Amino acid sequence: MNETPDLGRAALLPVDLQRGFDLPSWGRRNNPELDANGRRLLAAWRRAGLPLLHIRHDSVEPGSTLAPSHPGHAFRPGFEPREGEPVVAKSVNCAFIGTDLDLRLRRLGVGTVVLFGFSTDMCVSTTARVAANLGYRTVVVGDACACFDLPDGAGGTVAAEDLHRAHLATLAAEFATVATTGAVVEEIGP
Numbered sequence: 001m002n003e004t005p006d007l008g009r010a011a012l013l014p015v016d017l018q019r020g021f022d023l024p025s026w027g028r029r030n031n032p033e034l035d036a037n038g039r040r041l042l043a044a045w046r047r048a049g050l051p052l053l054h055i056r057h058d059s060v061e062p063g064s065t066l067a068p069s070h071p072g073h074a075f076r077p078g079f080e081p082r083e084g085e086p087v088v089a090k091s092v093n094c095a096f097i098g099t100d101l102d103l104r105l106r107r108l109g110v111g112t113v114v115l116f117g118f119s120t121d122m123c124v125s126t127t128a129r130v131a132a133n134l135g136y137r138t139v140v141v142g143d144a145c146a147c148f149d150l151p152d153g154a155g156g157t158v159a160a161e162d163l164h165r166a167h168l169a170t171l172a173a174e175f176a177t178v179a180t181t182g183a184v185v186e187e188i189g190p
Helices: 034-048 101-107 120-133 160-174 181-188
Strands: 010-015 054-057 087-090 112-118 137-146 177-179
Touching (some): 034 137, 034 181, 120 137, 137 181
Parallel strands (some): 010 054, 010 112, 112 137
């Protein structure tokens, strides 16, 4: 599952790295290393001058911590776009639905997308699956993603760690290469 990705003609898609996910309403999450790994990946990508498109969730749900009018809509510290780095705003789980992401990537000549962020089982997974179905070679940086505990519908809870592991496994089985931050950074080079 932790393969070395081929990053030829690749674009990095940081997904929903927004402050709203730090609020208690989201519950407990796994992977406290998401921020450190994500910042390391972003820094290496920028040093290499590779294409980067930030994905931001602009929720239309009343009371959402990711709504444009909520302070949680802002990017997390260290993940703010720099001048010239485009932001693709979405309102559903998939960054390709209702956006011009596919057009932007094709205009850049991108054949591979590399994703990380929130959450493994929702927006990262949905975007990765659609990317693969659109013909992109897809890489998910598993140690730079995280999930939240979820109710199991039977009065219990599915732990974030279990959701994360299961979604990375299903993505690796059919839709994406699942890689570590270290493998991606090494592939980018100095």
